Amino acid sequence: MAIVLGPNQYGKAENRVVRIYRDSPRHEIHDVNVSTSLRGDFAAAHLAGDQGSVLPTDTQKQTAYSYAKEKGLTSIEPYGITLATHFVDDVVPVDGARVEIEEYAWERVTVDGAEHDHTFVRRGQEVRTAAITVEGKGDAQRVWLVGGLKDLTILKTTGSEFHGFLTDPYTVLEPTSDRIMATSLVARWRFASTDPADWADLDWEGLYAGVKQTMVEVFATLQSLALQQTLFEMGKAVLERYDVLAEVRLSAPNKHHFLYDLSRFGVDNPGEVFHADDRPYGLIQASVLRDDAPDAGSAWTPGAGFA
Numbered sequence: 524m525a526i527v528l529g530p531n532q533y534g535k536a537e538n539r540v541v542r543i544y545r546d547s548p549r550h551e552i553h554d555v556n557v558s559t560s561l562r563g564d565f566a567a568a569h570l571a572g573d574q575g576s577v578l579p580t581d582t583q584k585q586t587a588y589s590y591a592k593e594k595g596l597t598s599i600e601p602y603g604i605t606l607a608t609h610f611v612d613d614v615v616p617v618d619g620a621r622v623e624i625e626e627y628a629w630e631r632v633t634v635d636g637a638e639h640d641h642t643f644v645r646r647g648q649e650v651r652t653a654a655i656t657v658e659g660k661g662d663a664q665r666v667w668l669v670g671g672l673k674d675l676t677i678l679k680t681t682g683s684e685f686h687g688f689l690t691d692p693y694t695v696l697e698p699t700s701d702r703i704m705a706t707s708l709v710a711r712w713r714f715a716s717t718d719p720a721d722w723a724d725l726d727w728e729g730l731y732a733g734v735k736q737t738m739v740e741v742f743a744t745l746q747s748l749a750l751q752q753t754l755f756e757m758g759k760a761v762l763e764r765y766d767v768l769a770e771v772r773l774s775a776p777n778k779h780h781f782l783y784d785l786s787r788f789g790v791d792n793p794g795e796v797f798h799a800d801d802r803p804y805g806l807i808q809a810s811v812l813r814d815d816a817p818d819a820g821s822a823w824t825p826g827a828g829f830a
């Protein structure tokens with residue numbers, strides 16, 4: 524029996540890069556959290572402490588910051604593609620790179636009814652995400668791109684039912700035809716192509732806004748029979764609208780709101796006062812994809828948080 528090295532990767536996690544565009548009095552801000560991971564033959568570093576092939580994680584960090592100026596940082600997807608591709612193309616021992624990015628949104632404050640040029644408040648809504656995996660050099664190179672969002676807290680006060688479920692001796696849940704439905708949505712969408720040339724003219728901001736809006740509209744308008752159905756219809760609507768996408772993965776905690784029992788006080792409560800329970804919560808997760816979707820390859824393989 525011998526002990527051997529298994530899969531490994533290394534990088535700099537959570538580089539908090541803030542890029543300001545100040546070419547005119549109206550400044551722009553892009554506030555991101557970038558994690559890099561490099562893959563390749565790093566056996567010597569692990570087995571013998573030989574750093575000859577190791578591009579320091581500090582260098583990866585410096586590159587993430589410098590690229591925000593050299594290459595630009597507007598939409599997170601092309602920035603991440605450029606960064607990940609650089610590591611694979613320009614660093615000899617590296618044959619794969621994974622870059623994961625979160626973006627925190629800011630919106631302009633209003634002063635005297637007009638948007639201010641350089642003052643922003645953090646927008647409390649969702650965090651935009653991207654994960655880019657580049658594999659191979661030269662003609663064999665493939666770029667897996669996954670866009671997404673997380674922490675999109677969304678609630679509807681009616682239009683949600685849950686009944687007809689399987690029961691057993693432990694079932695106490697009452698069926699309902701009118702309940703609150705609420706979740707904190709995580710959604711990630713995989714691009715069909717693995718060739719960045721196919722995205723040369725893509726409107727990244729428009730695509731992101733459109734995917735989010737499509738999901739929100741379905742959540743709002745579908746008379747839901749279960750969160751599972753809502754998630755499937757959200758993913759389906761996104762894929763029907765955007766040919767560039769092959770798969771949508773959704774993860775949604777069912778944030779339960781229980782009707783509060785006011786009958787103990789002789790008070791009627793026709794769906795007006797609820798207890799918002801924080802745990803436990805149902806956790807509903809689904810992948811929705813085209814039946815001819817190309818192989819997902821390394822698209823979903825995590826970077827930071829390997830262990």
Ligand SMILES: O=c1[nH]c(=O)c2[nH]c(=O)[nH]c2[nH]1
Pocket residue numbers: 685696748749750751777805
């Ligand atoms: O939308 C729901 N899906 C479930 O699977 C489930 N299970 C449960 O107790 N409540 C709900 N709601």
